Amino acid sequence: MTERSEVISQHSPPMGFGRMHRKEDARFIRGRGTYVDDVRLPGMLHGAVLRSPFAHARIVSVDTRAADAHPKVKAVLTGQTLAGLNLAWMPTLSYDTQAVLATDKVRFQGQEVAFVVAEDRYAARDALELIDVEYEPLPAVVDARRATEPDAPVIRDDKEGTTDNHIFDWSAGDKARTDAVFADAEVVVEQDVLYPRVHPAPLETCGAVADFDKVTGKLTIWCNTQAPHAHRTVYALVAGLPEHKIRVISPDVGGGFGNKVPIYPGYVCAIVGSIVTGKPVKWLEDRSENLMSTGFARDYHMHGEVAATRDGRIRAVRVKVIADHGAFNGTAQPTKYPAGFFHVFSGSYDLEAAHCEVTGVYTNKAPGGVAYACSFRVTEAAYLIERLVDVLAYELKLDPAELRMRNLLRPEQFPYPSPTGWEYDSGDYPRALRLALDMAGYEKLREEQAAQRERWAAGERSGTLMGIGLSFFTEAVGAGPRKHMDILGLGMADGAELRVHPTGKAVLRISVQSQGQGHETTYAQIVAEELGISPDDIEVVHGDTDQTPFGLGTYGSRSTPVSGAATAVVARKVRERARLVAGAMLEVSPDDLQWEKGRWFVRGDPGSGRTIQEIALAAHGNLELPEGVEGHLDATTVYNPPNLTFPFGAYVCVADVDPGTGQVKVRRFVAVDDCGVRINPMIVEGQVHGGLADGIGMALMQVIAFDEDGNCLGGSFMDYLLPTSVECPSWELGETVTPSPHHPIGAKGVGESATVGSPAAVVNAVLDALKPFGVRHADMPLTPAAVWRAAQGRPLRTDLAIT
């Protein structure tokens, strides 16, 4: 059940699922990956963006004469230039508009104001200094909780009829039923919970190389996007270019985590720059630009209430949220769900009712909101419910593990219709929690803690206090059924194409795009499992819209649930075609054939059979094929998921907190994940490891905060702290396997599980440690300052500057 770390034999990859070294590693360990900044084309120019120093200001004038005169500058674009091309504004993925280059006002610090194209990257930066912009500063809206107050400055006055900063109201669940449960509840606890603004901060920043060929009219864009096909369609809509003349190539991507889903103004500027100059134009943002202007995550101001019985049966949950979407509503999520899948907030528990209301608001901050491995805001939901359960445990003086065990859904309740409209596909929650508690040695830890607290109560107050934090999460991933889920009108189904060559080697083409998840290996293993062709003999092609079928890309942990399913289905189609060919080869009815991995044989006569390689050759040869069988050995498919998949897990964090300094040390972290069937357990464990580090980061150090003028306080890695090897413990992983009943291979997706589940465990551990101080709640990140202030009974507002 627990993690294995044995070395895998390099010489015999599994014929299907199992631990296998990654095919992509060969280039990466040699420094021979091709990331977007590694793309260099003959005559290529370099772009740089001039950004606003103000969070909110009217643009009085933009003078580019000195920049134009710079000997190495080839073009300077401003909002006015783009307005002349009808490109100053572009659509966002949430049916809003976003300025490409500002024309009237700047609406967040770091917003794009002008774009310089020059001979080299240093000259382009030099020329930015020569642009003279006169601003008239305006008061900034920084606090989302006050964004809709009557005297708040209106941010989106570009939109006719807009009189406030309200974007949307959205709700889910049965309000009347929920209110009724609350009205007769024995116990009600409530808590304000902030999930502050964070940034995914992949180590490779966002960038593009645009190359417009005037003769052919073809635009080729190398861009480190997670969603190449969606980008192509949006470029067609934005720039008015015919879609068949646009090729998006997403090369190796240096981490994405949701940050590389949206279309950023820099990409559009690079395209315009190439059209204007007739040369390829590269644009790559620097770290500050990445942190200050591109897709942030979270910024959810939540108020949660729990109705329960005195003995700890959770009956209902009621939630109100103010969602800070920044200056433009640019979240990337299914159209019907402006709060993403936040309404999975009832979590893993058997509730009578649940209801949430979410209000989206504009503020003078960068746009975004759905990013950073959040599974469309499942992260916020999981954090909220797991914090609320601990708050309830605190008030009822119950053990948090016992309280969870008492309320978890039971295996026989699946498929489980949730009170907010989901149908959880499968799960055995108590088994996962039991395993996590056993691995952690929960009872022993509580004994250690009790002894420590006794010493503390007796006045022996030196050293650290230990806290134990639990979280149990249910994810909702694999968006999704196209009837319910689309982005900008594009249904969330993904294609796959599989071709077996005459010699039995295969090429698989998929729509999703790896940012490190190892698709070239995992998807080859799926085909191997279905066809019995070695993963070494299967090439996976992705990240090039001219070479792959349409699909919406990799985010929301959707690759395995959607494209993994498409891959299994297309391989099965090929297998059925192979059966017809094998029937012709063996001169028997295909109905009399039986499959074993790698070959069809005559039922009852295992000696009479043909391997997939023999069949592939025959399918391309002169064999006379039955009526209706076209020959060759290939297939295509589009997979439309019937439901989401619902991975889950139980996490236990042990932290030692120094109440004198506020310093937190994570001593241990036990993570039991159930993501259904594991295709390559090595890769799955790697995904979990990364997400657990995210949890440490968000819980303890990462935050994009602002001062009252709207200055971003997280604009570099000296301010926006990432967890390093010394803050992360050695992860202890466990697994249970509950296959998804509706997925062709029973897999559920795992890319974001640990990021979703881990922050609550860390926060719960720190607050558990602070229990002797009477601390029930404090908001992330629990920096030493925040911990110390919480222990003093004066918790910090972590999303705003300390004033």
Add this chain to the structure above:
Amino acid sequence: MQVTVTVNGVEYTGDVDTRLLLVHFLRDQLGLTGTHWGCDTSNCGVCTVWLDGTPVKSCTVLAVMAHGHEVRTVEGLERDGVLDPVQQGFVQCHGLQCGFCTPGMMLTARWLLDHNPDPSAAEIRAAISGQSCRCTGYENIVRAIRWAAEHPAAESTPAEEVAAP
């Protein structure tokens, strides 16, 4: 200004702007794109290379400062067609995902093992603590470096066995 820099044992001479960063010299002028750029502030460490045998962050070293000195990059880890044990360890232990921090991590790992052939997990964690990885949560990087410590160069397998791209 004219500089002469020895990179992975090969001497390069060229004209550079005095403000040119070493990372850009390596990437843009020499085409050695295995060294990455990530933050400008010496925090993330994806630009880590060796300067005269010591790991440095090449985003905060000027190319002119490397004049007359020796630089080693990820392209110089594989020698005579044999992968460095560190490179093999990263494959064996799944020490990389997106691959962006990997070259810098491997160069620090090689330096560590040259100075401490049998490091503990804590010593490995301390050695790489000036470099960020957003994918692996560090655990498998630590295991990869331990693997390399346990499989020193003499035992390493020819590079062909880890298929070339």
